Every structure is written in structure tokens, then in C-alpha cells.
Amino acid sequence: MNLIECRDLTLGYDDGIVAEHIDFTVEKGDYLCIVGENGAGKSTLMKTMLSLIKPAGGELKFSDELKRNEVGYLPQQTIVQRDFPANVREIVMSGNLSRMGFKPFYGKKEKKRADEAMEKLDITGLAKKSYRNLSGGQQQRVLLARAFCAADKLLILDEPVSGLDPKAAKEFYESVRKLHDEGVTIIMVSHDMHAALSDSDHILQIGGHKQLYFGKTEDYVKSKAYYKLGLNSHPRDSRKHYMAEYHKAEN
Amino acid sequence: MDGNIIQQFLFYLSFPFVWFALIVVALISLCAALLGVTLVLKRYSFIGDGLSHVAFGALAVATALGVTQNTLVVLPVTVLVAMLLIGMGRNARIKGDAAIAMLSTGALAMGYLIMNVFSVSSNVSGDVCTTLFGSTSILTLKPADVFICLGFSVVVILVFIFFYNRIFAVTFDENFSEATGMKTFFYRGLLAVLTAVVIVLGMKLVGSLLISALVVFPALSAMRLFKSFKSVVLFSAVMAVICAVSGIAISVVCSFPPGATIVMMDIILYIVCELAGRLVKR
Numbered sequence: 001m002n003l004i005e006c007r008d009l010t011l012g013y014d015d016g017i018v019a020e021h022i023d024f025t026v027e028k029g030d031y032l033c034i035v036g037e038n039g040a041g042k043s044t045l046m047k048t049m050l051s052l053i054k055p056a057g058g059e060l061k062f063s064d065e066l067k068r069n070e071v072g073y074l075p076q077q078t079i080v081q082r083d084f085p086a087n088v089r090e091i092v093m094s095g096n097l098s099r100m101g102f103k104p105f106y107g108k109k110e111k112k113r114a115d116e117a118m119e120k121l122d123i124t125g126l127a128k129k130s131y132r133n134l135s136g137g138q139q140q141r142v143l144l145a146r147a148f149c150a151a152d153k154l155l156i157l158d159e160p161v162s163g164l165d166p167k168a169a170k171e172f173y174e175s176v177r178k179l180h181d182e183g184v185t186i187i188m189v190s191h192d193m194h195a196a197l198s199d200s201d202h203i204l205q206i207g208g209h210k211q212l213y214f215g216k217t218e219d220y221v222k223s224k225a226y227y228k229l230g231l232n233s234h235p236r237d238s239r240k241h242y243m244a245e246y247h248k249a250e251n
Numbered sequence: 252m253d254g255n256i257i258q259q260f261l262f263y264l265s266f267p268f269v270w271f272a273l274i275v276v277a278l279i280s281l282c283a284a285l286l287g288v289t290l291v292l293k294r295y296s297f298i299g300d301g302l303s304h305v306a307f308g309a310l311a312v313a314t315a316l317g318v319t320q321n322t323l324v325v326l327p328v329t330v331l332v333a334m335l336l337i338g339m340g341r342n343a344r345i346k347g348d349a350a351i352a353m354l355s356t357g358a359l360a361m362g363y364l365i366m367n368v369f370s371v372s373s374n375v376s377g378d379v380c381t382t383l384f385g386s387t388s389i390l391t392l393k394p395a396d397v398f399i400c401l402g403f404s405v406v407v408i409l410v411f412i413f414f415y416n417r418i419f420a421v422t423f424d425e426n427f428s429e430a431t432g433m434k435t436f437f438y439r440g441l442l443a444v445l446t447a448v449v450i451v452l453g454m455k456l457v458g459s460l461l462i463s464a465l466v467v468f469p470a471l472s473a474m475r476l477f478k479s480f481k482s483v484v485l486f487s488a489v490m491a492v493i494c495a496v497s498g499i500a501i502s503v504v505c506s507f508p509p510g511a512t513i514v515m516m517d518i519i520l521y522i523v524c525e526l527a528g529r530l531v532k533r
Contacts, residue, residue, distance in 0.1 A: 050430040073430040080292060084423055087479040094420040098431035104413050130478035143427075150431050 001028045003063050003154060003185055004049065010057030011044045017056060017209070018044045024204050024214040026154075031186045033196035033217075036206040042189045045206065046158055049187070065153075072147035072155040076162070077139070082132065088142050089127040092118055095149030117149040121175050137168025141175055148179065155179065157188040161195070173199055197221065256504050263503050271397050276456055276499050277492045278404035280465050280513070282449045284491035285411045287470035288484050289422045289442060298336050299466045301351035302450045303459040305332045307382055308358030308365075310454075314378075315369035322399055326451045333443035385458035385510025392455065400452045407445050414441065419480050457510030465491065468517035475521075475528035490520055 004026040011018045019041035026032055036042050047053045048060060050073060072095070095117070096110040118124045121141050131139060140160055147155050157176070161169040173195050180186050180199075190196050196203060196217075203220040205213040213225035220226050263269050290296055309328040313321035336351065366379055386392060411418070420428045421438045429435045446466075453462040469487035477483045498513030 052430060071431070073427055075424065075426040075430065078424070078426070080294065081423065084292060085474050085478060085480060085483045086419070086423060090419065090480050091423060094416065094423065095431075097417060097420050097428070098433060105416065128479075133478070146427070150427075156430075 001063065001065075002026070003028055003030075003066050005061040005063075006058070007061075008058035009045075009048070009055055009060055011041050011048055012056040013044075013053065019206050019209050019211070020057070022058070022204075022206065022211045024202075024211075026185060026187060026202075028153075028185055029180075029183055030202055031180050031200045032188070032202040032204060033200035034187065034189045034204045034206070035191075035193060035196055036212075040207045041209075042206065043158065046156060046187075046189055049156060070151045070153050072149075072151035074140075074143050074147045074155065074157040074160055076158050077143075081139075084131055086131050087128055088118070088123060088131060088134075089114065091131055091142055092123075092145045092149050095146040098150050114145075114149050117145040120148065120179070121145045135168065136164050137171055140164065140168075140172050144172075144175060144179075148184070152184060154185045154187070157186065159189055159191060161190075161192060169195070260500065260504050268394070268397075269503070271394075271401075272392055273496060273499055275392075275397050275400045275404070276495045276509070276513070278408070279400060279449065279453045279456060280469075280491040280495035281488050282404045282407045282411075282445075283453055283462070283465035284469035284487040285408065285484060286442070286446055286449055287466040287468075288473070288480075288487055289418055290446065291467055291470040291474070292422050295337065295442075295446075296463065296467050297348060297351050298333070299446060299450060300463040301336065301355040302329055302333055302447055303454060303462045304355035304362075305329055305358040306447075306451050306454050307459040308362035310382055310459075311362035311365040314371060315365050317371065320395065322396070322451060325454075326448065329447040329451050330444050333447035334440055337439050337443040337446070381458070382454070383458050383460045385454075385456055385461060385508060396455055400455070403448055403452055407448055410441070410445065414438070415484075418442070423480075457513060461510045461514050464514040464517055465495075468514070468521050469494070472517075472521045472524035475524040476531070491517075494520055 002025050006022055006024050008020075009022040010020040011022065012020075022045065024032075034042050034045065044053070048055050050071065093106060093110065093114045096106060096113060100106075100110070115124070118127060121144055123138065123141055123145055126134065126138060126142070131142065134142065144155075144157075144160070147157075155176075160176075161172055164172060169192070176186060176188070177199055186200075188196075188200070197220070200217050202215065203213060203217050204211070205220075205225050212228075213220060213223050215223075287299075290299055306325050306329045309325040310321055313324035316324075318324050332354070336354075362382075363379060367375055370378075372378055417428075417433065417438060420433065421435055421442075425435050428438075449466070450459075450462050453465055456462075457465060469491040470483070472490060473483040473487035477486055494516035495513050498516040499509055501507060501516075502509040502512040
């Protein structure tokens with residue numbers, strides 16, 4: 001079943017087009033990675049999916065099942081947050097607000113939901129800890145728990161491991177995988193090609209103002225787009241590696 | 252000597268009006284501290300400062316025009332400017348700090364000029380000093396002002412409590428809030444209006460140059476010591492009230508200017524919290 005259907009979408013703001021002819025679908029239970037160079041339009045696409053900006057053309061259809069407040073979002077960290085006096089529970093709890101209508105205060109239902117989200121991401125022990133005293137990896141997991149608390153059907157993650165050390169990044173990917181295994185649909189914007197290839201089941205690559213690839217991850221490594229990516233964006237010695245990979249995939 | 256001071260203080264307290272003044276000062280400090288937490292965390296502290304100068308300019312115009320209830324002029328003007336500064340903050344053409352510097356110094360100069368050229372009283376420098384640094388004694392507050400302050404500060408506190416969870420969410424992460432369907436535009440506007448109201452009210456008390464102190468000091472003090480948002484808000488609210496009441500008490504007894512005395516108390520509080528924070532960390 002299609003959660004999101006995107007037909008000939010044009011991305012852009014009033015002052016110009018970022019990318020056009022974007023075509024893809026996201027089905028329930030998918031794990032889609034959106035890759036591409038800086039400035040290719042990944043974050044514009046994401047903002048469009050979050051209905052923060054309107055599509056400049058084409059259409060982006062959400063299934064009826066997916067209301068706007070059922071999309072969870074993990075934004076990139078801001079400077080304000082790094083030194084913010086709030087404990088983990090307060091932050092995860094705030095994920096509830098989008099579903100509360102005009103209700104001003106949290107009730108039992110919201111508390112339970114927040115506790116469940118914290119449990120799922122193994123941060124129950126951190127509940128009373130201050131956000132600013134956590135490690136980068138822990139902070140990201142707190143924000144993931146908040147996103148999950150806001151919506152348990154679809155999560156959109158914006159470069160979630162940028163700035164994390166390799167170990168923290170690995171743990172974070174594990175948490176995402178765990179949520180995915182339980183049926184949560186994941187859309188992740190990423191720079192980390194390695195993780196994109198090993199974890200996702202679909203890849204969308206954009207670059208040069210257009211879509212370069214959309215399809216299954218297993219087919220992606222055999223694609224021209226993947227080969228070119230290796231040639232363009234990697235230093236010399238890894239070029240060899242990608243060539244080798246490409247030939248291996250071809251044979 | 253001590254007996255004298257206490258006697259003098261009790262003598263002051265025998266006027267119900269002094270009680271009103273105390274309550275109003277406590278309430279405004281409380282409002283300023285509540286909003287202060289959000290303003291400081293959102294890096295909006297300077298907006299408070301800029302707004303108070305705009306309020307000064309508006310007050311000068313109101314006085315020159317001979318409006319008796321000048322709050323009725325000053326408040327809408329300040330609210331409007333606050334909406335422009337905070338509301339459009341994200342995609343403004345002139346970057347925040349420069350815009351505020353321009354606006355606040357401009358308003359200050361214009362206000363002083365108008366006060367001099369169209370002076371209605373014989374003591375211009377006295378008037379200017381009062382608007383900049385607050386009245387010389389709380390006993391010179393007008394009853395009408397006291398009641399306006401009382402009403403508005405109660406409204407500000409109730410609105411803050413009602414929207415507390417949402418204010419937290421928007422302060423912590425505006426992008427997330429917006430993406431999950433919250434009307435962040437509304438909350439930015441709300442914050443702007445509340446800030447403007449508190450600044451206009453507090454200006455009569457501690458003056459337009461000092462009102463920012465009531466906004467930033469309690470919040471910064473609380474952040475030295477506390478880890479959760481709720482405890483930071485509660486502690487800064489309680490401390491703001493304590494500083495305000497003790498500041499007024501000292502100013503009454505020693506006949507110090509109340510605004511400056513309250514701010515001194517806030518500074519002492521900050522130093523104590525900073526030191527305590529360092530001790531706890533060790």
C-alpha cells in the first residue's frame with residue numbers, strides 16, 4: 001500500500017527550482033534512503049514531504065491513512081538545543097503535542113505513550129537526565145524517541161548521524177532498524193552511503209537538478225547512478241574500490 | 252537605629268497602597284522571569300532590550316501628545332514592533348541583532364528629542380531619568396497604573412500556564428513543532444505580545460533601561476543550577492518574586508530607587524547561583 005506517492009514533482013522556492021521530475025513511492029514498511037550531494041535538494045524534498053513548503057509542480061500525495069500529525073520527524077540539531085535545560089522525559093513528552101488538539105496539559109495517555117517510546121529506544125534510564133549533559137548519540141536517540149512518540153507510522157530522519165562518532169552512529173542505526181523491524185516506515189536523508197546500502201530497502205538519489213535513481217537498494221549497486229557517484233565524489237583510492245564494486249556487481 | 256528602620260518599614264506597610272505596589276512589583280517580576288526563560292533560550296534577550304527602548308520612544312510621543320493614560324498608546328506600539336521582530340524573525344532581511352540595535356537607538360534618540368522639544372513639564376531631565384531608570388519611589392506610582400499592571404500580569408501568568416507545554420516545545424525545537432503540525436507562527440506571535448506587555452508594564456517600575464534585567468537575570472541564575480525546564484521555570488519565578496520584594500523593602504527603608512535596587516538583588520542572586528553551580532559540578 002502506498003503511503004506517499006510522488007509524481008513528476010518539482011521542488012523549489014519562489015526564487016528558483018531546486019530539482020524536477022522526481023518520481024517515487026513509499027510503501028508501508030519501507031526503509032527509504034535519500035542520498036545526493038549537498039545542495040541537490042534533499043532537504044527541500046524533505047520539507048516538501050513535511051508540508052512545510054508547497055511543491056513547485058507535480059504532485060505529492062499522502063494516503064488517507066496518513067494524516068499530517070502522523071508523520072514523525074527528526075530534524076538536525078540546532079545551536080539552541082545543545083545547551084538546553086530540559087530533561088529527557090520533558091522532550092520525549094513534547095512529541096505528544098501534535099495529537100492533543102486544544103488540550104493544554106498531558107494526561108495519562110500521553111505519559112504512557114512517552115514512557116513506551118523511551119523504553120523502545122532504551123533511554124528509560126535517562127528520563128531524569130538533562131539533555132545538555134548527554135552524549136551526541138544519546139541526544140539523537142532522545143529526539144528519535146520524541147519523533148516516535150509523535151507518530152508511529154512514518155518517521156522522517158534528516159541526516160541523523162552527522163556529527164556522531166562511528167560507535168554512536170552504529171548504535172543509532174540499530175535503533176532505527178529496530179523500529180523498522182516493528183513495522184515503522186522510515187525515510188532517511190543521509191550522507192552515509194555505507195549505512196544507506198546496508199540498512200535501507202529503497203534508495204532515491206537526486207543530483208544535478210533531477211532524480212538520478214529510484215528503486216530497490218539491491219539494484220542500486222548495479223546502477224549507473226551508483227557507479228558515477230563513485231567516480232565523482234570520492235578521492236582517488238576509493239575510486240578504485242568503487243570501480244571494483246561496480247564490475248563485481250556487473251558480473 | 253535598627254528599631255527605627257523596622258518602625259519606618261512598618262509605617263510604610265500601614266498604607267494599603269504600599270501593599271498593592273509590592274504585589275504588582277512581585278507579579279511583574281514573576282511574568283518577566285517566566286518569559287525570560289524562553290527569551291534567553293531562544294537567544295531573544297536583546298529583543299527585550301530593544302523593545303523597552305521602543306516603548307520609551309512611544310511614551311515620549313504619548314506624553315507630548317498629552318495622553319493621560321499613556322499605556323494605551325505605548326502598549327499597542329510595542330506589541331506591533333515585537334510582532335515584527337519576533338514574528339518575522341526567521342526570514343527578516345536585516346539580521347536580528349543589527350535590526351534591534353538600529354531600532355532601539357533610533358527610538359531612544361527620537362524619544363529624548365521629543366521629550367525636550369515638546370516638553371510639558373518644567374523638569375525634563377527628571378522625567379527622562381524616571382522613564383529610563385524607573386520611579387524614584389514606589390509611592391509615586393499612580394493608582395491607575397497599579398491596577399492596569401495587576402490585571403495584565405494576571406492575564407500573562409494564566410496564558411503562560413495554559414500554553415506552558417507548547418511554549419516548551421516551540422522553544423526547544425521550532426522545526427519539529429512546525430513539521431508535526433503545530434502553528435508555530437501563532438506561538439511566536441503570542442510570545443511577542445506577552446513580551447511586549449511585560450516590558451511596557453515593567454517599564455513604569457524599573458524603567459526602560461533596566462527592565463531587561465528582570466527578564467534575563469532570574470532565567471540565567473536558574474539555568475546555572477537546574478536541569479529540567481520545569482525546575483528552571485519554577486526556580487526563576489520564585490527567585491524573581493523574592494528579589495523583587497526584598498528589593499522593594501530595601502529601597503523603601505533606605506530610600507534607594509526601587510528599580511535599581513531590585514536589579515542589584517537579581518545580580519546578587521546570579522552570583523550566588525553561579526558559585527553554587529560551580530560547587531555542585533566539582
